[in-house]
Amino acid sequence: MSELLALEFMRNAFLAGMLLSTVLAVVSFFVVLRRFSFIGVGVAHSAFGGVALGVLLGVSPVLSALGFSIIVANAIGWISRRKEISTDTAIGIFFALAMALGVIFIGMSGRYNVDLFGYLFGNILAITRQELVIVCVLGILVLAGIVLFFKEFLFIAFDQEVARVNGVPVTLLDHFFLTLLAVAVVICIKMVGIVLVSALLVIPGAAASQVARSYGAMIGVSIAVAVISTTGGLILSYYADLASGAVIVTLAALLFFIAFGLGRLQKTPR
Amino acid sequence: MKPESQVKETHYVDLEDIWVAYDHKWVLQSVYFSCGAGEIVGIVGPNGGGKSTLLKVILGLVRPDRGTVRLFGEKPGKRGLQEVGYLPQISQAERFFPVSALDVVLMGLYARIGFFRRPDQKDRETAMEVLNRVGMADHAGRPFGALSGGQQQRVHIARALAPHPRLLVLDEPATGVDSVAQEDFYRLLAELRDAEGLSVLMVSHDIGVITAHADRIACLNVEIHYHGEAQACMIPENIARVFGRDLKVMVHDSRCATCFRRHSHE
Numbered sequence: 001m002s003e004l005l006a007l008e009f010m011r012n013a014f015l016a017g018m019l020l021s022t023v024l025a026v027v028s029f030f031v032v033l034r035r036f037s038f039i040g041v042g043v044a045h046s047a048f049g050g051v052a053l054g055v056l057l058g059v060s061p062v063l064s065a066l067g068f069s070i071i072v073a074n075a076i077g078w079i080s081r082r083k084e085i086s087t088d089t090a091i092g093i094f095f096a097l098a099m100a101l102g103v104i105f106i107g108m109s110g111r112y113n114v115d116l117f118g119y120l121f122g123n124i125l126a127i128t129r130q131e132l133v134i135v136c137v138l139g140i141l142v143l144a145g146i147v148l149f150f151k152e153f154l155f156i157a158f159d160q161e162v163a164r165v166n167g168v169p170v171t172l173l174d175h176f177f178l179t180l181l182a183v184a185v186v187i188c189i190k191m192v193g194i195v196l197v198s199a200l201l202v203i204p205g206a207a208a209s210q211v212a213r214s215y216g217a218m219i220g221v222s223i224a225v226a227v228i229s230t231t232g233g234l235i236l237s238y239y240a241d242l243a244s245g246a247v248i249v250t251l252a253a254l255l256f257f258i259a260f261g262l263g264r265l266q267k268t269p270r
Numbered sequence: 271m272k273p274e275s276q277v278k279e280t281h282y283v284d285l286e287d288i289w290v291a292y293d294h295k296w297v298l299q300s301v302y303f304s305c306g307a308g309e310i311v312g313i314v315g316p317n318g319g320g321k322s323t324l325l326k327v328i329l330g331l332v333r334p335d336r337g338t339v340r341l342f343g344e345k346p347g348k349r350g351l352q353e354v355g356y357l358p359q360i361s362q363a364e365r366f367f368p369v370s371a372l373d374v375v376l377m378g379l380y381a382r383i384g385f386f387r388r389p390d391q392k393d394r395e396t397a398m399e400v401l402n403r404v405g406m407a408d409h410a411g412r413p414f415g416a417l418s419g420g421q422q423q424r425v426h427i428a429r430a431l432a433p434h435p436r437l438l439v440l441d442e443p444a445t446g447v448d449s450v451a452q453e454d455f456y457r458l459l460a461e462l463r464d465a466e467g468l469s470v471l472m473v474s475h476d477i478g479v480i481t482a483h484a485d486r487i488a489c490l491n492v493e494i495h496y497h498g499e500a501q502a503c504m505i506p507e508n509i510a511r512v513f514g515r516d517l518k519v520m521v522h523d524s525r526c527a528t529c530f531r532r533h534s535h536e
């Protein structure tokens with residue numbers, strides 16, 4: 001352990017991993033309560049289009065992915081408010097389109113040698129100091145956004161119609177949440193990658209919902225699951241020389257099954 | 271008699287010539303409706319008659335194709351929504367949700383608490399008080415999802431009552447609630463009307479309840495067929511028949527006579 005922490009890139013990775021998994025865990029709480037899992041998948045994959053656009057235009061792929069994902073997230077929110085198209089149809093169309101555009105952008109740029117594998121599957125060990133700062137600042141902003149509007153988000157998740165009648169600006173806050181979700185997804189791409197980041201938007205909250213009965217406990221368990229799987233995943237991936245994202249997600253899924261089992265046990269009277 | 275304008279000002283709800291269509295079919299046609307301060311207005315009508323739609327128009331959840339809506343004298347949504355307690359017919363509320371009964375009632379107070387602040391001890395006391403009034407104080411700490419359907423309905427009612435609204439909009443509040451609790455609830459409504467000048471709009475299929483507890487009644491089937499005194503709308507011998515199969519005679523009023531059979535002849 002101490003040997004690991006002596007390495008600067010490892011220290012950075014741990015720092016980023018703990019903060020980012022906390023952010024994802026809190027977002028995950030609402031993703032699960034609002035059944036937004038598929039939106040998470042859609043937004044994460046659309047980040048690929050953003051990364052590719054950055055490569056094509058020669059700007060920072062993280063920045064272009066941010067813009068791209070925020071636009072796609074809000075477009076999904078806007079379309080799913082209309083009655084003509086269901087949410088999952090809208091997501092299915094958008095995320096395919098974003099991926100397709102990504103492939104086209106990469107083709108146009110003629111640069112097949114960019115580290116696409118790193119973006120797709122994550123490489124937290126390669127995180128630079130500068131990226132670390134950006135990612136941490138954005139992560140803290142996302143957390144702050146959720147904390148500030150926590151009770152309104154909770155009300156909307158519980159009963160949207162009554163929240164609206166009670167004067168909660170539901171539409172506005174929905175778009176705000178989708179924006180936060182998009183930011184959370186993009187800043188976590190370095191850690192777990194486009195393909196797997198959506199898993200961390202679902203699993204921590206899902207595991208917590210199996211065992212917790214109050215929202216405070218659910219958020220606590222969600223954070224615990226995310227942090228344990230991230231730090232555990234980092235250590236394991238270092239020693240086993242495996243992709244960090246895959247190990248993290250596997251650990252998280254394992255914790256979900258344990259929580260699922262514990263949840264069953266709670267049901268029978270002692 | 272007060273002059274017209276003054277009468278209007280005291281109206282909490284005023285609908286003029288409201289038209290609403292869904293899928294090219296009129297659901298509300300030229301509806302005029304009002305509810306004054308401190309009165310309980312019952313709304314009756316057949317399934318699909320547009321009762322829930324009428325309530326949503328009043329609350330600004332459905333925008334009418336034509337007509338004007340006034341809530342506390344203004345467009346709905348502009349102001350005053352914090353002074354309305356709403357109980358939807360089919361609650362969209364998640365059944366299994368990590369909140370306690372008390373948490374749900376506290377949600378009713380969020381608008382009053384305002385942004386960036388958390389409920390404090392006083393809010394909790396207020397919420398406990400309302401839970402007590404609907405007979406759910408003993409269940410305050412239980413997970414909402416663990417309550418029975420009727421208990422959940424009572425918690426929803428408590429949430430609507432919590433901020434002491436001036437107007438309560440209740441879409442079939444009795445759903446799932448046992449008869450003892452129903453009686454208590456209607457008594458509570460009358461108490462609040464007399465003590466605080468609360469106005470209540472209440473949709474119900476229970477004609478007995480409406481005639482017993484409403485000050486005025488509106489009979490709605492796409493159009494308003496009757497809007498007036500609850501007592502005058504029914505003579506005693508019809509009340510017995512109301513509970514029979516033929517709902518046609520439920521409202522004894524010439525304007526209302528065909529209300530419940532209208533669509534079957536079209």
Ligand SMILES: Nc1ncnc2c1ncn2[C@@H]1O[C@H](COP(=O)(O)OP(=O)(O)OP(=O)(O)O)[C@@H](O)[C@H]1O
Pocket residue numbers: 292293297315316317318319320321322323324359
């Ligand atoms: N969102 C909607 N989309 C399409 N049609 C709708 C919608 N909501 C209501 N309707 C239609 O409007 C009509 C009135 O519905 P509404 O729910 O207002 O009736 P109701 O009087 O409340 O009936 P019930 O006694 O069954 O509650 C019905 O014919 C219904 O099919």
Ligand SMILES: [Mg+2]
Pocket residue numbers: 321322323359441
């Ligand atoms: Mg209805």
